[in-house]
Amino acid sequence: MSKTQNQVRQSSLAHVVNELCKSEHGMLSWLARGGRLLPSRDQVVEAVEALRSVLYPGYFGVSEMTEENMRFHVGATLDRVLAALQEQIKRGLCFVCNHDSGPECPDCLERAAVITKEFLDRLPKIQHVLATDVQAAYLGDPAATSTDETIFCYPGILAVTYYRLAHELCTLGVPLIPRIITEHAHSLTGIDIHPGASIGERFFIDHGTGVVIGETCIIGRNVRIYQGVTLGAKSFPLDEHGNPIKGIERHPIVEDEVVIYSGATILGRVTIGRRSVIGGNVWITRDIPPGSTVTTSLS
Amino acid sequence: MSKTQNQVRQSSLAHVVNELCKSEHGMLSWLARGGRLLPSRDQVVEAVEALRSVLYPGYFGVSEMTEENMRFHVGATLDRVLAALQEQIKRGLCFVCNHDSGPECPDCLERAAVITKEFLDRLPKIQHVLATDVQAAYLGDPAATSTDETIFCYPGILAVTYYRLAHELCTLGVPLIPRIITEHAHSLTGIDIHPGASIGERFFIDHGTGVVIGETCIIGRNVRIYQGVTLGAKSFPLDEHGNPIKGIERHPIVEDEVVIYSGATILGRVTIGRRSVIGGNVWITRDIPPGSTVTTSLS
Amino acid sequence: MSKTQNQVRQSSLAHVVNELCKSEHGMLSWLARGGRLLPSRDQVVEAVEALRSVLYPGYFGVSEMTEENMRFHVGATLDRVLAALQEQIKRGLCFVCNHDSGPECPDCLERAAVITKEFLDRLPKIQHVLATDVQAAYLGDPAATSTDETIFCYPGILAVTYYRLAHELCTLGVPLIPRIITEHAHSLTGIDIHPGASIGERFFIDHGTGVVIGETCIIGRNVRIYQGVTLGAKSFPLDEHGNPIKGIERHPIVEDEVVIYSGATILGRVTIGRRSVIGGNVWITRDIPPGSTVTTSLS
């Protein structure tokens, strides 16, 4: 019997597999880590979605939530999610560690346990801040009919929730995982908030698609921004090898109670003063004094 | 034997669970509804995806569709989806009802059944309008090679399909559910159409990411818009308590056969007259007479 | 016993099913293909996600990847994915073929097998180019801490990976499937690259939401672009029936080492000369000479 077309195709299979598994072109840099496991994006995403269900008990996950059974469901979910998260935090730590303590790396495991415990302890505080964000969303959009609606439907609430969780992990020194979390929110909402940014309470992003908030941004309280707003870097200095210098403060400071309308672009380490209103499509690369209203000549 | 690190972590568990389940910070407002179930986002999304498969029979879901088996598959899917949708509509109605008829709320159940029946009866009409949208997509994009391609791939078609379903539920008085549907489309496509907006047939959005169409927009027939277009509100009046007044007509009217290019922003209750062409990145806050062409000075 | 509300609803079911299955309004154009199967979007998406896991071995999918087991996992995944992809390629070919060889269409099956074999052979080359894109992402963003982070998290890497796979299928003459692939990336990232576009190595898109790259674009090597950039068509000629003429070169040429900042819009068959820098929100519809810096008067 002659060979099938599948069999013909498979004549190339072994060769192509060998090519794809060659380390010379740099796709296998993880091999240098000697068997330490890489984080799993799917596990991180599952964990953070479960965390959302305990921060907003009754809105996601179990549908028959009551005052009586709430603690059981929140406790069981939280216990499960923390075990999964601790494993991912450990992998994140091992991703950058220099420990010479073998592939299982007990040092990172122990640090992951400490961080996870601390993260758990901070969850009530995160929930309190999110409650102010929900309130801000309800007040900031005439189309919102209740705070529940904003929790259920508003992409801005989702993005800020994921950001606040990721930011807390960031301040606890967890590498990589926070960025995976915020990029998942970016994929779902089109809102791209770097977990390193600092954002005060009562923060509201409406519609949100195309919003970019850079790593070293500092945003005050009660700020409202709309779709397409960029809080970015103007340019970045290179080192002697032509590589970008990492970690320089290069994004805007937005003070309390500022409103930034859709499509506005603010670049560089500039300050938008308290209570300012930045109009749509405006392009700003300089400080704006408190109480200003900035609009384009076209509006 | 000493305690594991998991056990150490769990020493905080009970305390944090108690904190997260406190109602004082307003995250548990649903408790006031006395055991009535909240809508399930996952159920709504599953229902609307199944509805898409019956509106475009053969394109999604069952792959071996023929003239002979089509009615069986469409009928079985539709029956299943309507049972699920009715339950969600009932939860949506209970979300805002003031009935004092106990936690099962037979009043809302009955109204949900009537609405679901009416929604079912309107599906053929929705399909007819969507057929005109598909035709518009094919004619509106030189890269489209067939109407089938637009059904399979075009985010604009997906967003408009979900919008038309959500809008019909909106006009039938269903709370919350329509918004969950359009926000799901927003997440998939970056196109944010409020279900309250009114949009005529032969509507085409190309590329689409960043499009925002507000709650009180009125869009005529044969309109074409591109990515990044905002049809938004200019500002919104507050009541005596500083809260936004809900329900005011505050978004644009776009008349028949208008084209709006990428990045254009049109704000407030202004009218873009019939057959006008709005250029890219233009910022408009006033009426535009029929037949106008508006471009920025930069193009 | 009286009828339930479900039964009342179902009284309309048969009628609505008949309406939805009528072919007159053009929703059933696939019926003309005489039983040939349509592509399955889910199958294509699953295949391309598996391909990503073999192009970046160890980052996605199997988590305990080592030098020893890598070839087994890559080989098993590749074998499985190619069988699935060949079936979808065959359906894509049948989607447009005029073969009179019966519903199973052995001609398309054979061509699909040849294309799949050729596509397999090209995967190492695709991987090599992607390795340059990953390097470009790491160098192009001061916030990137390692190349691994860009592979894990950066939407730009995901969009370019899917584009390069889709583009290769495009050059092999596969209809429809490439577009399904890039639209899936569009949904996940907000980055809309037409598979027909031609893009050189070391390509980096940062943040990315709202980027549109049209069908006939030609982009050189080492180009970097930011969120909200449109490389689009200015307008398109209609034929004598008022339909757009398909396949005309109508999108920009971007030469090597160009940088285009966020929100810039470049329309029509214009050339952006080598090493030029295009500022944010700029609107361009004409050629730009090499080495230019273009900014708006507002910045």
Added chain:
Amino acid sequence: MSKTQNQVRQSSLAHVVNELCKSEHGMLSWLARGGRLLPSRDQVVEAVEALRSVLYPGYFGVSEMTEENMRFHVGATLDRVLAALQEQIKRGLCFVCNHDSGPECPDCLERAAVITKEFLDRLPKIQHVLATDVQAAYLGDPAATSTDETIFCYPGILAVTYYRLAHELCTLGVPLIPRIITEHAHSLTGIDIHPGASIGERFFIDHGTGVVIGETCIIGRNVRIYQGVTLGAKSFPLDEHGNPIKGIERHPIVEDEVVIYSGATILGRVTIGRRSVIGGNVWITRDIPPGSTVTTSLS
């Protein structure tokens, strides 16, 4: 184009569907119940498997069980399972009720709620009896290395666990559901215990395949039986229409501390006296006095 073979097949489809949906041959007797839902075997099975995980906390389901998190997991699982079980109990009640209160049948719903509450209250008692069964299994089999092993692996423990749950529902007056539960255990273990049988504590079935314990059996404490043992009815009287008369006491009484070896068959309302030993393959249809040893002449 000619029809595919699938299409030829489908020419019979509509006709066969009509035949299968005819009610005349008695397959659609549920139609007489006017829309009341039938129990779902899958839901019942899922519920009873979850119940097993709370009766033996830590052995099935969640693997990282500790003293700290146990209550959360047991509580969350129990809450979920009871909601599902109540729905199935309600359907079981409606299966036989004559209420004229419409298709939703609030009477059965209320009774289901009362029964579910009572069943919940009895779970600790069921757990206590099961603990004696586990102890009996460990002591009764020289191959058992720990009580944990009997919980993990012994089909006898599984069958008795499901029986004790089903029996409790039986005594609470739930129709149909108890039988679904014991038949699921029968499928998994080959042990067929009717939920109506009465069985004392410290009961152990070793190996178990082929064991049959009939509806009206009464089994004392500390009884041990082996594979292939039948405790059945000898014959059953018919009524005037030739139908079997339901509910007559027709199965054996087995007193405390009896052992019955493999393949023994005991039929009819006979009594096996306390501390008797019944040898393998013995056939018994008469009373056996206490302390007897019965063997076949062949052994």
Added chain:
Amino acid sequence: MSKTQNQVRQSSLAHVVNELCKSEHGMLSWLARGGRLLPSRDQVVEAVEALRSVLYPGYFGVSEMTEENMRFHVGATLDRVLAALQEQIKRGLCFVCNHDSGPECPDCLERAAVITKEFLDRLPKIQHVLATDVQAAYLGDPAATSTDETIFCYPGILAVTYYRLAHELCTLGVPLIPRIITEHAHSLTGIDIHPGASIGERFFIDHGTGVVIGETCIIGRNVRIYQGVTLGAKSFPLDEHGNPIKGIERHPIVEDEVVIYSGATILGRVTIGRRSVIGGNVWITRDIPPGSTVTTSLS
């Protein structure tokens, strides 16, 4: 960094894989079939479970079955299941065919299509016979409270349903698949009926564990048998090479209205005459005249 224990283990991996994939010890006899696909046990099982749901509409699968939606669900399920079954029948045919028509084997494909069509046409007849079996189960067991209970719970009904489907495929000349079906029933119920056996209507097996009914059995109408009954072969002749001669009639004939009690063993091509009663644990290797009652001396 030193190697992990996983890496040490993997040092054997390639060697063991090579050993396992050697064809010399006869585990790879399918290689001789030149790329033709083997049947998939999972697909067959899924198909036959779906068939059960259409033969007993409303009892398994869709729970909200009504007179109005029944035809849609039955039709959709049947269409789906037949497509899957046809593929498996084709693989079964190719399993034994000698066609030299290449690996896709269009001859077997065409025959599979004809068989599937014929099998579909016979389903109503199968349903009619099953309705008599259900009636027999209800009348044959005093513990049965309704015919619905026997459909839901009785392993005998499940085993006979799967047997009747498998037997019909058997008479249509399908290899392998019928045996996969009856062995699945064997696994679920402990009842092992060879698909080649011939069984009349109104057949009832009670409890059933351990029942064996051989390939060439002929069973009349209205027969009732209990657990542990064997209808087997006495011995089988060998050919000149010492291999068993296949296909000889070697199992019992059981005439109409016979009852066989638990544990009875009947071996060889003997005839149990009409209306006979065979007692428990009896061992029979000779003809029994009509109307006999056979019991062991022990009972």
Added chain:
Amino acid sequence: MSKTQNQVRQSSLAHVVNELCKSEHGMLSWLARGGRLLPSRDQVVEAVEALRSVLYPGYFGVSEMTEENMRFHVGATLDRVLAALQEQIKRGLCFVCNHDSGPECPDCLERAAVITKEFLDRLPKIQHVLATDVQAAYLGDPAATSTDETIFCYPGILAVTYYRLAHELCTLGVPLIPRIITEHAHSLTGIDIHPGASIGERFFIDHGTGVVIGETCIIGRNVRIYQGVTLGAKSFPLDEHGNPIKGIERHPIVEDEVVIYSGATILGRVTIGRRSVIGGNVWITRDIPPGSTVTTSLS
């Protein structure tokens, strides 16, 4: 609003949870292990099913197996399954270990790695023996049409496959896991082989339901047994506390080329001599010399 019936039920929830989590009745003996994880039955079952697919490449799992892709699929599956199995072996070891080395127990982890490596190395030998069992099944049953059919369908092959894997783990000193494996086979087939038994090559069990083979059985080569056969213990001595003494040789020795027909029971440490034939339903508690034929007087 009044409370729902769910809420009433939940008033008992907290109390019942507390009762179920009390350790005094002995259900929580694992608590004494200080946080060490119990084995997961589901994980063990999944692993052993995957092992079956690599021992019989092409029959289970991947359906498009060819000579070219076989090694990739076998290698990838084997790598995955061994990682999972090693974890379960480690838990099994910790189940009985007395190490004082903390809850992670590196001693057991290391031993699990060594055992898993050794088990891997033995797989080819296991496959060779299974090939003789398959051959024996084909030759031993006139109804078998090919060796492939026995691999696909015969419960005897499944039970022996799982037994041989479990037995190898048993001889490597793994606690608990082997028993979980054979009890899974018991559930699927009704064949209960203790993993401690020793069984020679070319072993065939036909039909199999109800077969029991005890812990200390020794079975020679080319033995064939039928359904309902028990190779059990006659009785077992108790120690001074009335507990059974574990580990005594108490089951039969069956020499080469013995055949044991259905329902036969052989008890105690007796020897069935080479080439003997034991008839159906025979009861044996003494040595049988080689070449004997034993039948009941009833046959």
